[in-house]
Amino acid sequence: MSLLFRDYAGTPKAFDEVVGAEGVRVAYGSVLRQLGKLDGEEVRARAEYLKSTYLDQGVTFDIGGEERPFPLDIVPRVLLSSEWAEVEDGVAQRVRALEAFLADVYGEGRAFRDGVIPRRVVVTSPHYHRVVAGLHPANGVRCHVAGIDLIRDEVGRFRVLEDNVRVPSGVSYVMTNRRAMFSALPEVTSRHRIRPVEGYPLQLLAALRAAAPSGVPDPTVVVLTPGVFNSAYFEHALLARMMGVELVEGRDLVCHSGRVSIRTTHGLRPVHVIYRRVDDEFLDPAQFRSDSVLGCAGLLTAARAGNVTIANAIGNGVADDKLVYTYVPDLIRYYLGEEPLLASVDTWRLEDPAHREEVLDRLAELVLKPVDGSGGKGIVIGPKATVKQLDALRARILKDPRGWIAQPVVQLSTVPTMIDGQMAPRHVDLRPFAVNSGSDVYVLPGGLTRVALPEGELIVNSSQGGGSKDTWVLARDAVRGKRRRRRGRDVVASVPLVDLGEEKVAHQQAQQQQQTRVGGGSC
Numbered sequence: 301m302s303l304l305f306r307d308y309a310g311t312p313k314a315f316d317e318v319v320g321a322e323g324v325r326v327a328y329g330s331v332l333r334q335l336g337k338l339d340g341e342e343v344r345a346r347a348e349y350l351k352s353t354y355l356d357q358g359v360t361f362d363i364g365g366e367e368r369p370f371p372l373d374i375v376p377r378v379l380l381s382s383e384w385a386e387v388e389d390g391v392a393q394r395v396r397a398l399e400a401f402l403a404d405v406y407g408e409g410r411a412f413r414d415g416v417i418p419r420r421v422v423v424t425s426p427h428y429h430r431v432v433a434g435l436h437p438a439n440g441v442r443c444h445v446a447g448i449d450l451i452r453d454e455v456g457r458f459r460v461l462e463d464n465v466r467v468p469s470g471v472s473y474v475m476t477n478r479r480a481m482f483s484a485l486p487e488v489t490s491r492h493r494i495r496p497v498e499g500y501p502l503q504l505l506a507a508l509r510a511a512a513p514s515g516v517p518d519p520t521v522v523v524l525t526p527g528v529f530n531s532a533y534f535e536h537a538l539l540a541r542m543m544g545v546e547l548v549e550g551r552d553l554v555c556h557s558g559r560v561s562i563r564t565t566h567g568l569r570p571v572h573v574i575y576r577r578v579d580d581e582f583l584d585p586a587q588f589r590s591d592s593v594l595g596c597a598g599l600l601t602a603a604r605a606g607n608v609t610i611a612n613a614i615g616n617g618v619a620d621d622k623l624v625y626t627y628v629p630d631l632i633r634y635y636l637g638e639e640p641l642l643a644s645v646d647t648w649r650l651e652d653p654a655h656r657e658e659v660l661d662r663l664a665e666l667v668l669k670p671v672d673g674s675g676g677k678g679i680v681i682g683p684k685a686t687v688k689q690l691d692a693l694r695a696r697i698l699k700d701p702r703g704w705i706a707q708p709v710v711q712l713s714t715v716p717t718m719i720d721g722q723m724a725p726r727h728v729d730l731r732p733f734a735v736n737s738g739s740d741v742y743v744l745p746g747g748l749t750r751v752a753l754p755e756g757e758l759i760v761n762s763s764q765g766g767g768s769k770d771t772w773v774l775a776r777d778a779v780r781g782k783r784r785r786r787r788g789r790d791v792v793a794s795v796p797l798v799d800l801g802e803e804k805v806a807h808q809q810a811q812q813q814q815q816t817r818v819g820g821g822s823c
Contacts, residue, residue, distance in 0.1 A: 304340045304723050305332060305716065311725045311756075314711040315456040317377065327378040327774065334488040335375075340721075346484045347374040347718050353483070359476050359534060371767030372477055373717045374484065377728060377749040381776035384495075384745060387450065387458060387732055390642030392741040393632060395446045395734045398465055398619045400635035402442045405618060406433045416634045417627045424702055425624065426672050427466070427617025429580060431587055435604050435613075438513045439738040442613035444575070445504065446734045447471075447747075450642070452713035459710070460644045461729065462625055464674075466617045467577050470748040471500060471733045472535035475542075477770040478746075493775035495745035500733070501542035503744075504575075507737040508543075511609045512572045519572035522546045522562060524553070526578050526594045536577050550578070555598025558605040573609045574599070580614050622671040622705045623649060648706040650697055659706040660697065663690045666706045668697070679759060683709060712758055715769065717751055727752045728769065729760050746771035 310316025318328045335343065354369045379387070404411050405422055412419040422428055447468030449461040478497050482489045505521065512519030525536035527549050540547035546562060554561050554568065561568035578595055581588045586597040602608045618624060626647045629640045648655040648666075659666060663682050670678040680693050697704050714725035732747035749769040750760035760766040 304343055304718075305335075308716055308723045309725070311711070311714050311727075313454055314725070314727065315452050315454055315713040316725060317452070317456075317713050317715045317728075327380045327383070330492065331376065331378055331488060331772075334491050335485075337487065343374060344718070344721050350374060350480055350484050353480050354476075357476070359473070370473060370762060371753065372473075372480055373751060373767055373769045375716045375718065375723070375769065376481060376772045377715050377730075377769045378772045378774065379746075380774055384773040386641070387730075387747075388743045388745070390458070390460075390640070391446075391448045391450075391732050391734050391743050393636065393638065393641050394448055394460065394463065394628065395443055395465075395736055395741050397628065397632040397635050398446070398463060399441065399443045399736060401631050402465075402613070402616060402619055403440065404635075406435065406615060411631065411634060414634070416630055417624070421621075421623055421627070422618055425618045425621040427580065427615065427621060429615040431600065432613070432615045437511060437613055438606065438609050439511050441507070441511055441611075441736055441738045442616055443619075443736050444507050444511060444611040446736070447731045448734065450730045450732065451645070451710060454711050456713065458642055458730075460625075460628075460642050462622060463620055463628065464731075465612060465619050467579065467612065468731070468733065469532045469535055469577075470731055470750075471744065472532075472538045473768055474733070474744065474746060474748050474771070475500065475538070477748075477768060481770040492772065495773040495775050497744055497746055500735070500744050501539060503735045503737075503742045504539070505543040505545070507735045507742075508573045508575055508609075508611055510737050510739075511611055513606050513609060516572050520546075520562070520570060521573040521575065522548045522553075522571055524548055524550070524574050524576040524578055524595075526582070530577070532577060539575075545575075550593065550595045553596040553599075555596055555602055558598075558602050558607055560596070560599065560602045560608045571608060573611060575611050580617060583610070583614065617672075620672075620674075622647075622669055622673075623651070623702065626705065645707050645710060650701045650704045650706060655706075656697070656701055660694060663694060665709070667709055668693055668704055668706050671703055671705055681709065681758060709758070712752075712760070715749075715751065717753070717767075717769075719753070719755075724755070726755075727758055727760065730771065745773040 308319065310319055318325060324332055350372050351369065354372060359370055411417050443465045445468060447464040447470065450458050451461050453459055474497050508521045509519055522545055523536055523540040525533060525547055537547055548562060552563055553571065554563060560571045562571050576583060582592040583595040584597060584599040585592040585595060587600045599610065600614065603610050626649055629644055632638060632640045648659050650656045650659060666682045668680040673679065680689065712727035712729055715728050716723040717726035728749050728751045730747050730749050733744045735742045749771045750762065751767050751769055752758060752760045753765060753767050
């Protein structure tokens with residue numbers, strides 16, 4: 301093992317993903333052995349290389365108008381195939397349930413009638429849009445892309461922290477992280493069979509094409525971006541380029557006679573599927589914010605006429621509402637007839653008087669979250685808050701109980717992270733990305749691991765100063781048929797391994813390593 305890890309110890313009360321009571325965990329045994337062949341200075345040099353690579357490639361995000369590189373740590377987050385199978389199945393199940401829920405919310409409303417979730421919880425959500433009630437997507441899909449945020453609790457169990465089915469961001473970093481790591485640590489990456497992530501754009505494009513209006517055999521798909529000043533513009537541009545479709549802004553589109561076209565130098569060209577990265581409120585100034593310059597007037601009319609598909613669908617944000625999140629386990633049971641495969645974090649609903657009274661007595665112990673927040677904004681961690689902050693929070697809760705939920709402080713799992721040239725435990729979460737084609741839910745193996753860089757920090761969002769890690773899902777080391785054996789004995793998957801039945805995966809893996817040998821490529 302590298303001397304960098306010699307004195308490494310996890311954080312008390314948190315599950316460390318690398319070192320446990322039994323020593324180095326199985327998933328990391330081979331990784332640390334390979335890293336141990338490099339001396340500390342070499343590892344630090346390669347960590348610096350990662351930083352410079354991201355600056356050179358413009359892999360940045362925007363905070364308050366300032367472009368910053370997105371830090372990528374040199375130590376990957378590694379998951380065994382059995383661990384990933386649990387995540388993959390649980391995420392797919394959750395997406396199917398949310399899909400059914402959204403169809404019901406904007407359709408029959410069976411769940412309201414059957415008492416599964418109160419109607420007022422849904423219609424009071426700021427992301428509920430009555431205007432799209434009765435609008436049926438061409439292939440019935442509303443959640444084309446989902447990002448389900450997971451954490452591992454103190455005993456290492458995965459739990460769902462929140463759902464993102466509006467415009468989840470971050471998948472571009474999954475792909476760029478992988479390329480950067482293959483370039484920075486070829487000795488380590490080449491010794492492991494890591495499930496590839498480069499297939500995501502093709503999966504997404506296939507799902508978008510499948511969502512095209514009926515009778516359009518060769519649909520035109522576009523990515524709609526707010527523009528170059530949006531914090532996720534890098535991702536919008538990357539996805540459009542990798543899918544081979546146009547990246548457009550609202551001003552590039554025109555709606556006429558219930559149809560959407562893109563302006564080109566050869567005139568107007570019909571558009572059939574819009575992968576929008578513009579929020580609902582800015583998408584169609586004729587229906588929502590009249591001052592919006594990011595969308596195009598008439599989009600909703602065209603969608604309602606069945607001439608264009610908007611992905612993800614307008615109104616999906618109601619499923620992101622953190623109060624709705626508390627009902628998702630019941631929604632899974634109701635729509636799918638299954639028990640949830642992934643547990644949720646225990647949550648108090650502050651609109652409930654009994655819950656509210658208990659939480660107000662324990663503000664200093666709990667985490668309080670606004671139900672419509674994102675990016676970690678507005679979260680108050682009670683144990684770290686001042687008396688003045690808690691008093692202000694109490695007043696806000698009493699004024700708008702519907703606007704808040706409370707959860708216990710969960711010590712997110714930790715992974716070694718290079719801080720000032722040394723390895724130190726830092727808390728992480730995981731955002732797996734799922735693509736729903738209507739006939740299947742594909743879950744990208746790995747997802748985005750976000751890491752909180754300040755010591756003891758539990759908010760991992762990039763907008764709050766967090767970084768990321770490449771997430772490695774090791775290919776299974778058994779023959780077909782053992783994939784769903786979740787609790788079986790795991791063995792570190794080091795090369796050479798034969799992954800029977802996944803020739804395509806093996807081919808992509810070979811391409812990754814080939815790119816590494818020739819110095820990798822820009823993303």
